[in-house]
Amino acid sequence: MTRSFTRHPLAHAALLCAITLTAQAQTQDQKLERVEITGSSIKRIDGEAALPVDVIKRQDIDKLGVTTAAELLQKLTSNVGGLTDGASITDQSGGQRGFNGANLRGLGVSSTLVLLNGRRLANFASPGDDAGVDLNSIPSGAIQRVEVLKDGASAIYGTDAMGGVINFITRKDYQGADISAYALKTSEGGAGKTTVTLGGGFGDLRKDRFNVFATLDLQKLDALDASQRDFIKAYSLPTSLPPQASSNSFPANIDLTSVQLTALNNFVRANPNTALKGSNADGTWNPGGPNSGSRRVNFGKASCTGAPNPNFVDGTSLGGREGCSYDYVAGSQIYPKADKQSLLGRFTAQLDDDNQVFVELMLAKAQTDYAASPATARFRTSSGITLPQSLQNVTGITGAVDFRFRLEDAGQRTSRVESNASRLVIGATGTLAGWDYDTALSQSTNKATDTDLSGWVSLSKLEAGLKAGSYNPFVKPADRSAGQAFMNSIRLDGAARISKGTSTSIDGKLTRAIGALAGGDVMLALGAEFRKEKTEFRATDVLKSNDVNNDRSSSGELLADADHSRNVAGVFAEVSAPITRELEAQFALRHDRYNGVYDAATNTTSPDLSTTNPKVGLSWRPSKQLLARASYGTGFRAPTVSEMFLPVRSGITSSFVRDPVSGEVGQLNIDRYSNPELKPEKSKQASLGVVFEPVRGLLGSLDYWTIRKSDIISQIGEETIFTTPALYNDPKVVARDADGFVDFITVKKENRGKLNTSGFDVSLNWRGEATAWGTFGAGLNGTLVTEYKFSTDPRSPLVDGLGKFKDDKAVQRWRHKLNLDWDYGPASVTVTNTYLSSYRDQNVDGLAAPAYNNRDVKAYSLWDLTASYRITQQLRLRGGILNVADTAPPFTNQSRYFQVTWDPTYGDPRGRSYFVSLSYQLR
DSSP states (O other): OOOOOOOOTTTTSOOOSSSOOOOOOOOTTSOOOEEOOTTOSSOEEGGGOOSOOEEEEHHHHHHHTOOSHHHHHTTOTTBOSOBOHHHHTTOOSSSOTTOOBOOBTTSOGGGEEEEETTEEOOOOSSOSSOOSOOGGGSOGGGEEEEEEEOSOOHHHHOTTOSSEEEEEEEOSOOOEEEEEEEEEEETTSSOOEEEEEEEEEEOOTTTTSEEEEEEEEEEEEOOEEGGGOHHHHHTOHHHHOGGGSBSOOSSOEEEOOHHHHHHHHHHHHHOTTOSOOOSSTTSOOOOOSSSGGGOEEOTTGGGGOSSSOSEEEETTSTTEEEEEEEOTTTTSEEEOEEEEEEEEEEEEEEOSSSEEEEEEEEEEEEEEEEEEEEOEEEEOGGGOOBOOHHHHHHHOOOSBOEEEEEOGGGOEEEEEEEEEEEEEEEEEEEEETTEEEEEEEEEEEEEEEEEEEESOBBHHHHHHHHHHTSOOOSSOOSOOHHHHHHHHHTBOOOOEEEEEEEEEEEEEEEEEEEEEETTEEEEEEEEEEEEEEEEEEEEOHHHHTTOBTTSSOTTOOOOOOEEEEEEEEEEEEEEEEEOSSSEEEEEEEEEEEEOOOEETTTTEEOOOEEEEEEEEEEEEEEETTEEEEEEEEEEEEOOOHHHHSOOOEEEEOSSOEEOTTTOOEEOOEEEEEOOTTOOOEEEEEEEEEEEEEEETTEEEEEEEEEEEEESOEEOOOHHHHTTOHHHHTOTTTEEEOTTSOEEEEEEEOEEOOEEEEEEEEEEEEEEOOOBTTBEEEEEEEEEEEEEEEEOSSTTSOOEEOBTBEETTEEBOSEEEEEEEEEEETTEEEEEEEEEEOOEEOOOOTTSSOGGGSSOEEOOEEEEEEEEEEESSSSEEEEEEEESTTOOOOOOBOOOSSSSTBSOTTTOOTTOSEEEEEEEEEEO
16 A cells, blocks of 8 residues: 655644555645545545545555455454455354455454445344444445544544444546456466456536446356365364364264163174174274263264265264264365445536535345255254164164264255345535535445255254154165155255345535634534434245254244334534644544334333544644644444344354363354343544654654443353353253253343453555666555453453454454565556464364364465556556465364364465456546
8 A cells, every 4th residue: 555645734634543644745736625534524635644544545456456345354454353255154143144344453343334435334234243334235346445544433423433434435427438357266276256347437527517427346256165275174174173073974973871872782792793883892882072971873983984075983073983073174165156246326417616416326236155064953862763673673772862963965055145235325515605515315225135045954854754764864875865855855945034224314514614723724514414224124934934954943932024223313523623833633522312223022112322422633743754643532332223123043153162061062052132221332442643754755654542342242152151150050041951961052142341452553655766677665554452352241350362362253463464566667566465473272172182272373474466567558457476375374273163274254265366357448
């Protein structure tokens, strides 16, 4: 990202937060136009570098070789644990597959405000743990620049911008036509990508008094399977994390009672020639493993060995030495297949020299297909299912059995998420009676449909078939056709969740000078917004029947359609006061009111909420080469409608947990609930920094920031439940069956504690003078986190999460992006390094092989090489190698994500990839 710090005499305007603004130096004969920059509603001269905003321009995006908003934000050093396509596969509760979100400062997706052209978008509609804008809805082909304010701007944009603001800015007018094509291919196959962008516009605002343009962006992404990556094979579950392998294998594992195990071994002793023998020398069975009192056996374990077979036998894995385990990673999908389209259009009419009206339309669609390992099933002794008579005859085991298996005959579980987003803005901007104004009426929607496609069956029919002997999961027959036919006969189609969110708003702001001080005009901005938020949830009858195996409520609560809405109103004022030519102060104040939400199902209304939040900033320029700045503000995030009135979400835990009561390890059934009694989150944030330009062409900045967040809205961590006796012994949290095993877990949204984080942002950018060898440049942008502490319960002390994997993410102490640039005539070359420091692994006892436990995760460093050549004034060729060294994501023993052995929130599993793009402009 290129940066320059202007020496214009007005450049002392208020800088409130953490980094510098990219600005082009103005020549004296240029008209100095006032523009609005993210972080303030007061327009300023562009050359003033008025705000501490990180600006990423279109050419910077192209140099990085990225084509989506989500890929771009992964390059930001302040983005910690954001949701990506890979991470979204891990969703185990039918909630937010297909969602890509930003997470500035690691405060949570819901604390990062994402804007398009300075206005809000509707949140991703599908209910889940994270409330935020889906980055897939951003029309990436139309982006001209991205402004990132990494300090909370609650007084300007809304009280929920605790972590910061990301403003995607597109063209405002355009004349001509352009087309670009992009193709990416990986060296190991899979995860390929093709993109085509078409744009065109006509009409000169000065001459014709109008302009209309549109940009169409089409993207196609290929799936990436685990079998296509060597690093997955190198750290296979049987080798590195056998305790995290699944005990749901095929054939079925059986957890015998002590009486049944005795009967089995007595039968073997009495019948030494029986075909079913255990591992002891005399043929008796000697179960051993981490679960179920070491009484787990598999009468078809001979078919669990041999490559390539995801089923395996390992004494340290969940199957134990007499049972089978299943490597669900080997057959899983790392990246989903996706097709994305977006359209952005705008019509602008110039009413006179000072006033415009405009209409802006954005449409976006994303279809993402997911494939996971075959479904699982478990039946306790209470189901009354016995072994087939043929097995009873050769084992001596009678009575009901407790068994679990994987529905391999049903095939992979596949799902499709279709997300449709739209936004219509009708507005006016200009000058009237000495006031600059900007007002608009807008409506933004997001609709998400999550559909079960294949591999999903009726639980009741499966149980009935097992009781009737129509299906035998205890042995693997040579001919699978009968089992496949049975699974096909009980297949359920049409299970879908349909969610829609709509945000309708009217906003306006006025700006003008209201006086003068020694340093210049005192500027005042006044603004107001009224917004109506609406959510709709529908479920198909198949889901409402609560009979979809692996997609049902364990507690028996049925899904119901739901509609909720609320009104939000806010007003704000901002004053910029240049006390002297060297010293400027900025003050802002915002008041918001959230009306209560009525829930027809319970006939209750959540309480009304209101808040008033200040923002103050001070900038001091003792010389042209040095600027100091400081800021302080507060934040307030009201619970979203979904967090208060969310339909029950059911599935399995996202991580492997160990139950200290039964000794069982694995993923457990879980029901997640909303909570209408939630309190708002609150925050305090401050920053202090300097910007310096010791010599021409060299610009640096150093900023300290600190954030204190309280009453965090979250659900109790699965790991926390089973390390806290008061929780795992509470039947309201952990429901157990008659044998003491976990039946299911119940959690709900709660205000669960605090989060304190602090650190430094550093930026150093150099741009040399033109030489006979071209022009050289370099830049370093990094974030050093010095504090990251949080509590998972209001009564618990703060836990240190810095430089560790804790809860749901790793917080690295240091992240940076380094770029080296060379421009020579029509050619340019850029080398980029993205670096994330080492951290302490999750290291949960009993979830990794000894050689892979009690360890640190290695630092992660990626080098990219990109180049471009302007063939003609209209035609440009770009190409590059991403991850030149073919560096694999570092190994981690984390159990939070389905993609174990690596971390999908920051790791790039594609390996070395090559891209080429060609763009043509007709002006």
